[in-house]
Amino acid sequence: MEVEVLNLDVCSENAGRDRAIVASQRRCQDRVSAPTETTPLKSLSPAALATATKRAQTLLNYAVATVENTFELVEGTASAVAVTGLDGTILFSRTDANLTDPSGQPIFQPGSCWSEEAIGTNAIGVSLIEQTSMFVRPAEHHITWLQSYSTCAAPLLDHRGKVVGTLAVVTKSKLTQLHTLGFIRTTATLVENRMLLGEMTDKIVLIFHPELGNIETIKQCIVAFDKQEKLIATNAAARKYLGLERHSSTALGFNDIFDLPLAELFISATQHLSKPLSLPLLDGREVYIVLNRGSSNVSGSAFNLPRETIEAHPNTDNAHVQRKDIADFTLRDLDTGDPQVHRVIEKAQKIIGLDLPLIIEGESGVGKEIFTRAFHNSGPRRQGPFIAVNCAAIPEGLIESELFGYEEGAFTGAKRRGSIGKVLQANGGTLFLDEIGDMQLQLQGRLLRVLQERKVDRLGGDKAIAVDFSLICATHRDLRQEIQAGRFREDLYYRLNGFRILLPPLRERTDRVQLALLVAQKEAGGREIIFSSEVVDMFERAEWPGNIRQMQMVIRTALALARPGNVLEVEHLPDEFLSDIYHGGNDAIQSENLNNCRVLMPEAGNLADLEISAIRRALASTKGNVSEAARLLGISRKTIYRRLEKIGPARHL
Known part of the structure; x- marks a missing residue:
């Protein structure tokens, strides 16, 4: 996607910005408990930060990569980049060294609070109050130690236009062309668009x-x-x-x-x-x-x-539209040639239509939800709802109401008409409880009662509601070990343990390429995608520690880099993925595909010399153009400069 930086001159006088800064400074002066000149940053406890992070997980899913990429542009300029929550708390950040508050804590450390109330006038606090992007010059900050910095922040909006956080930069650099308000506003808009499309x-x-x-x-x-x-x-x-x-x-x-x-x-x-x-x-x-x-x-x-x-429109020529999405797959669609998966599918097909709970075990990312959807689509309940609940992703205070629902007025903040709850939503269909091993003990007791009685009591309700659903659970934990540790009820385990299957990790499967083609078709919206022979080889060799989830992200990135073409080459694969294959995780040379002449790893030899050799060849090929060499190698210019600095200028070429 083209990135167009908005044409905003933040150095010019802007009446709206100035009004907001003056108003903030007055609030700080009038506040009895205003921050002092040496006020350090307030920080959440690890537990509170974990809760805040979980609450903002949707935002972080789309903002973390942007923080990483933005920091790559400003790294080494005494700057930090962060995404904050609605209360000004830093949720994720990247920062240069030696940027600290008076207590010696790193600036933009996750958990630190940058609200106006906590730290006085600063771009994050003012942006959240005014709900607009904001640039604050050094002298405009309320407390003295912040007057060495410039701060810039832009609000992040959800699909309803509601502020859910900010994207922010703090810097000591006087070279602010990379830190302008226009750049941050543009980047924030990209995050918002990705979040909307992804959700x-x-x-x-x-x-x-x-x-x-x-x-x-x-x-x-x-x-x-x-x-x-x-x-x-x-x-x-x-x-x-x-x-x-x-x-x-x-x-x-x-x-x-x-x-x-x-x-x-x-x-x-x-x-x-x-x-x-x-x-x-x-x-x-x-x-x-x-x-x-x-x-x-x-x-x-x-x-x-x-x-x-x-x-609704069966007469339409929709041959292209009716390509199956992964959400519509049956078990037969998942049988792509691996013997282990074939045996698992054969076992699962034998219990389709039976009132028998199913537990799916396997490492994180092996495709448990995809398998569960395919199982649902293959059975007699396929016309009914499929309701998935990630027991590890819902905040502790909300999971009971999310699962079992509540009546109007059951608690402060309850919806006007109450909530039906996930269990009742699954009536007539399938309820999938992912990461069941992470469910709280008290909720395990309620779930057991629902399974035994086939009735649900909503919070604040006075009568039980009958429910009928097929239950599938998944976990990456060993539930028997969880029972021994006192974290999982033994009676619930035996109620759930009707039929167990184990999905193999991707590294043990023989159908990795076929599966990758399946994922590529889905990620590309159904259009034909072709893998080069080098890509096929790499997909076969990869260890895939993140399993299918990692494969999806690798292919999604490659498709973006290959657009508008439909052939995936080595140069389109993410740097980290290539690094893991070539160097077992070393980040020095992330891609060694240079003008179709790959640098092959010898059985023995000096890795550093090999890396320098690849850089030299790239520089020679581009006649010393570092930017072009970096593009060919699939790494950043800074990586090239760092490697060349280590060997000295005399050996560069």
């Missing part, structure tokens, strides 16, 4: 703009509709273009915005698969959309139609 994979997602050239740029508009064609998500560009309020929960439908029924748009899309379409709005304006079948993921797929919409 709307089962919705109808449209990407549009009145100018075709702005599709898949920072200016693109994104909207998402539910199965009833109601608008449920927008990005900032769409809200601005459509004139929608940021925090309003609109009841607008598809036909309240676009002057064309969704069914007709769908038909047109299938007839003009890769071509831009012109779509009229009700107010007479015309926009361009690009439709792309498949999952709406962080790489920016433009359109995702749910199965209900497809089935």
Whole structure:
């Protein structure tokens, strides 16, 4: 996706910014318990930080990589980059050395609080109060020790336009071209767009703009509709273009915005698969959309139609649309040639339709949820709901209400009409409890009672509700060891342990390439993807410590780098993945594919000399152009400079 930095001159006088700074400084002066000139940063306890991180997991899923990439641009300039929560707490950060507060703690350390109340006037605190991006010059900070720094922050908005955190930079550098407000605002927008697309994979997602050239740029508009064609998500560009309020929960439908029924748009899309379409709005304006079948993921797929919409228009020529998504796979689809997996599938097929609980064991990332969905899709309950619950991902204080539901007014903050709960949502279908080994003991007792009585008591309710579902559990823990440690109920274990299967780790499977092609088809929205022979070899050799989850991310990254082509080459693979293959994790040379002449690892030899040799060859090939050499090698320019510094200038070429 093209990254276009917004044209903002933060050095010029800006009345709105100045007003916000003055207002903040006055609040700090008037506050009785205002921070003092030497106030160190307040920090959360490890337990409180873990809770805050879990609460903000969705945001972190999409912001962490951005923090890493942004820091790579400013590393070595006495700077730090972070993502914060809604209260100004640093959740994840990268920082140069020697940036500390008066107590000697690193600046932007996870857990430290940068709210205005905690540390006075600073960009994070003011940005959260004003809900806009903010740049604070050194002298404008409230406390003395911060007056050596400039701070910059931009709010991060969710799909409803609600602030959920900030992306922030603090720096001592006077070379601020990389730290401008425009850069941070642009980067924050990219995070927001990725988050919206990543969280709307089962919705109808449209990407549009009145100018075709702005599709898949920072200016693109994104909207998402539910199965009833109601608008449920927008990005900032769409809200601005459509004139929608940021925090309003609109009841607008598809036909309240676009002057064309969704069914007709769908038909047109299938007839003009890769071509831009012109779509009229009700107010007479015309926009361009690009439709792309498949999952709406962080790489920016433009359109995702749910199965209900497809089935509603059976006369449509939808051969391309009906490509199976992983969520629609049956067990037969997962049988891609590995003998271990084949035996597991054969065993699972024998209990389909039986009222027998299933426990799936295996390392993290081996595809337990994919297998569970395929099991559900292969049985008589396939028309019913499939409800997945990650017992390790839901905060402790919420998991009981998430599982069993609650009545209106059951507790402070309860929804007006209460909540049905995941167990009742699974009625008539399948309930999948992932990481069951992480469930709290007290909830294990409630779950056991539900399984025995087939009834659910909602919090604040006065009657039990009958429920009927197929139960599947998964864990990477040894539940028998958890029982011995007193962390898992033995009676619940025997109630769940109707049938156990073990999914093998990816490193032990013989169908890695076939599985990779399957993943690539899904990540590419169904279009044909071809692996070069070198990529096939690497996929076979890789240890895959992160299993299928790692494979998905490797392929997703490679597809992004290969766009618009459909052939994945070694140069498209992520640096860390290549590093693990070539050097067993050494990060010196992450890719050694140079003009189709790969540097082969000998059985013996000096690795450092081999790395320097590869760099020299790349520099010679590019006539000393470091940037081009870095691109060919798949590493950063700084990596080249660091390696060359170690050997001295006389040996560079």
